[in-house]
Amino acid sequence: MIKFTNLTGAEEIGSNSYLLEIDGTRVVLDAGMHPKREGHAAKPQYSLIGEKAPDAIFVTHSHLDHIGTLPVLQELYPSSPVYMTNGTAVLAEAMLHNSVNVMTSKRTSEGIVEYPFFTHGDLDRIVDGWTERSYNEAFRIGKHGEVMSVLYDAGHILGSCGVYLESPSGHSVLYTGDIQLEDQSMIPGADLPADGVDTLIIECTRGSAERAVHYTREKELERLASAISETLAANGAVLIPVFALGKSQELLYNIQKFKEEGKIPDVPVYFGGLGSKVTGIYDKLSDVTPRMNPGYRLKEVVETLPLPRQGKAPLRVSPGNIYLVSSGMMNEKTPSNSLAEQVLPKSNNAILFVGYCDPDSPAGALKATPPGELVKLREKGGQAVPRNCRVESFDFSGHAPREALVEYIHLLHPKRVVLVHGDPEAIEWMRDEVQRILPGMEIVIPEPGATYDLMD
Template identity: 25%
Template structure:
C-alpha cells in the first residue's frame, strides 16, 4: 500500500471517529486539493450544517461530501423534489445530474437563492434527494466562452476526475527531502513589461508562476528551457499558478502542454474562462497576420481541462510543502495576489501579479493583509518617480471633455482598449455620463472581444464591487445592458456603416494597437480631422500605441482582413491623439508605495519586476529608502535564495 493510500485509510478512520455512528463512510479520495468523502447517508450528513465544517477544521483539509452512487434516487424523481425546494424567483434554467459522482449541477439566474443563507437550501436539497448540489450562474449576457467551457468540462468529466485524482495523490505524497530552502528564478518580466514567468523552487517542489508573451515583441518569450524550468523536463513541474488572464501573463500557458506538461493550473474561475477566450484569439490573430502560432487550440483545451479554480481566501495545499492562497488584486476580473506558505512555517512569499491598490468602478482595491510575508515579488509598471496617475474623478471628466469636443465637431472617439478590464471600466463611465446628461446620447460600438469579455464579467459578479454586483443582479439596472451599447459583429461592412453615420464612441481591441480590429478603425478614421484617438491604458515600449503616443503620425497599417491584397501600407494620421491617464488597471507610483506601506507585516525583501528598467530601479530605490528593506531590481535569469 502506498503512503497516500495509507494516509487515506487513516483519514477515513479519523472521520468515522468524529461523525455519528448512524453515518457510514464508503470511500475517501483525493481530488486535486480536496478530500472527497463518499457516504451511503448523505441526508444525515446534510442534517448537521456544522459537521463538514468541523471535519475540515480538524483535518485541515477542504472536504466535499458526495453520496455513494448506490443510494441515489432516480434523476426524474429527484428533479421534481429539487425544484420544489428552490424558490421560483431563483430562475433555475437547468438541472444536470451526474450519477458517477452523485452531483446535480443547478444553473440559475440567482445562485444565492439556490444556496440559501449559510448554505441552508443546498443542505435541504441533499436532505430531500441525497444528491450533492453544485450551483452555477446563468450569464445575464449570453457568453459563448462560458457556455463552451462548461460544455467542454462536462464532456471531459471522467478524464478530469482522473486528472484531479492523480494531482491529489501528487499533492499529498510523502516528502522526500530532508533539507529545506526557497528559491525564485526569473524567466521573464524583469526590467521589461511582458513575458511574466517565475519559478518558485523548494527542495521538494517546483512551481511556475505565470507564462506570458511580450506585447509588440514577437519571439521574445520566457526562458523556459533553462534547467530550473522545463530544461529538466516539463514533468518536473509540480504546478502552474496563473495570477490573471492578460496575455503578458497567460499567452504561453497552453505551450506548456505542447512541451509535455500534464499537471494542474491554479487560477480563479473567471481567469480560467478569460484565458480560454484570450489565448484562442491570440492564435486567431497570429494566423491572420501570417505568423506561425506557437501552439494549437487543442493545447488551449488541455489547459482549461487542467485548471483547478480557487476562490479568494481559500488556503489550499498544492504540494506536500506548499499552501497557496489567492487574494483580490483589483487589476482585472479574477486577478489574484498569490500567497505561498512554504513548509511548516518555514517561509512565505507573495507574488503581486498586476495590482490596483485603490477601488475602481469595477473592483475593490488589492488585498495586502497576510498572516506572514517575508518576500514579495512586486509589479512596478508605474514605479517610476514621475509615474503619478490622474485622480479617477479627474480622469473621467477629461474623457467626458474629449467625447464632448469630438461630438461638437461631428466626429468620433476611437478608444483602443484591452478587452478585459479597461473596456468595462470605460463602459461604466460612459453609461453613467449619458444617463446623467454629461455627454449626449450616441451609439457606443464595441469591437473585438469586448462584448464577450463583458458577458464573462456579468457571469461572475461576486468578483466585482458590491454596488456593481447589486446592479447586475437586477436586469433593469445592469449598466452593461444599456441601449447605447452595440456589439460589432458584422465585420468591415458594419464598420463602414458606423463611419458613414454621425458621432459615436468606438471601443476596440487591441489596447496597444498591436493588431486586431483597431487597425481597421485606423484605416477608416485615421484621416478624419474631426475624430479623436484616445488612449486610456498603458502602451508598452515597442508597440505601435507607444509610438503614436510619442508623436508618430505616419504609421504602418497591415491590409490583412481589409479585403485588399494583404500588402502593408502607410497611413498618415490626421485625427487628434489624446491620452487620458487614470484608467489603467495598474497602481501608480503612490498606489504601489501604499500597497507596501500598509502591508501587515511588511516583507523583509522585495523583488521589483514587470516594469521598464528605469521604473523598476526607481521603485526599488524608493522602497529601500522609505522602508529600509532589502530590495532588488533583478534581470531575467537571476536566482534568489531566500532561506
C-alpha cells in the same frame, strides 16, 4: 531554503513566468507570452525548470503576458496541477482560443512557422486540468501538502489574484501578480495581506510614471466626459482604443453613466469582437465575483452596435459616433488602427487614450507626433496622414501607481522585496524609493534566466 528563478527572458514586461522553490516544493508562477516578440522568442525559458515536473502552477490572471503559453507549459509538465480563480479560468479559455486564431493568422500572413503553439483541440483538452480556488481559501500543495497556499484578490481585472505561499519551515512568500490597490469603476481594489509576509514579489509596471499631484479618478472621468461631449458637439467622431479585457468593460460602464447623467448625448457606441465576448463573461459572473456594483450586467444596460466583421465590409468612421474598439496599442490589422487613419485628418474628431501605450507601438508613435505633422500607423501599406484631430490621454490604469506600490511595501514591511514586471527605468525607481524609505531592506532585481537564493 527559498530559491527564485526568473524565467521571463527579458528585462521588461513580457513573458512573465517565475520558478519558486520552497523547502523542496517547486512552483511556477504564471506562464506568459511576450507581447512584442514572435515565435519561440515570445516564450519563457521553460528549459530552466528542468526535467522534474513542478509541484504546482499558479496563474494570477488572464492577460496573455501571464497566461499566453500556459498550454505549452502544461504540455511539458502534464502531471503538474494548475491553480487559478474561477474568473481567470473562464476568461483564460476565451483569451487563449482567440490567441490560437491570432497565431494561425500570423503563420499565414507573416510566415511564423512555430505558430500556433497549441490548437483549439489542445485547449479543450487541458482546461479540464485546471483547478479553481476561491479568494481567501487556504489549501495545500506539494507531494504531501507541505506548502499552504491562499489566493488573494489583486484588484487588477476580473479574477486576478496574488499568490500567498507558506513553507513547512514557516517562511511566507507573496507574489502579487498585477495589482490595483484602488477601486476601479467595476472592479474593487486589491484585498491583499497587510502583514505576515517575509518575501514579497511585486510588480513595478508604473514605476517610471509619476502620478499628477492632484489626481483623482473622479476628476479624470469628468475630463473624459468633457472631451467626448465637446467632440460630439463639433459633429466629430470619438475613437477610444481599448484592450478587450478589462479596459473595454470599464469604459462601457462609464460611457453609459455619462449618458445617464446627461454629461454626453445618447449617441451610437460601436463595439464588438473579442471585447464583446469578454463583456459577456463579465456579465455571467457579475453575482459571483467582487464588484463595485454586484449584479450589474453591461449587455442588459449598455446599447452598442457591432463593427463589420474583418474582411466582410470596410470600416468607416461617421461623425457623431463613439468607437470603442481594440487594440489599446492600435496595433496593425486592428480596428483602432484602421479607423485612426480616418479620424486623424479632421480637427473636429478625437482619439482618446485610456491606458498605457508602448512607445514602440503605433499608439505610442501617434502620441509622440506633434499636431499638424504626418504620422504613419502601418509599416506595410497605408499612408502617412496629418495629426489634426484632438489627441488626449487619461489615467484609468488597472495597475497601481508607483506611489501606492511603495506605500504597500512600507505597510507590509517584508524581510525582502523582489522587483519584477517592469521596464529597467521603472525597476530602478522602485529600488531607489524602497531603499530611501526602508534603509537596509534586502532588494532583489532578478535578471532573466538567473537563480537567487532567498534566505532568512
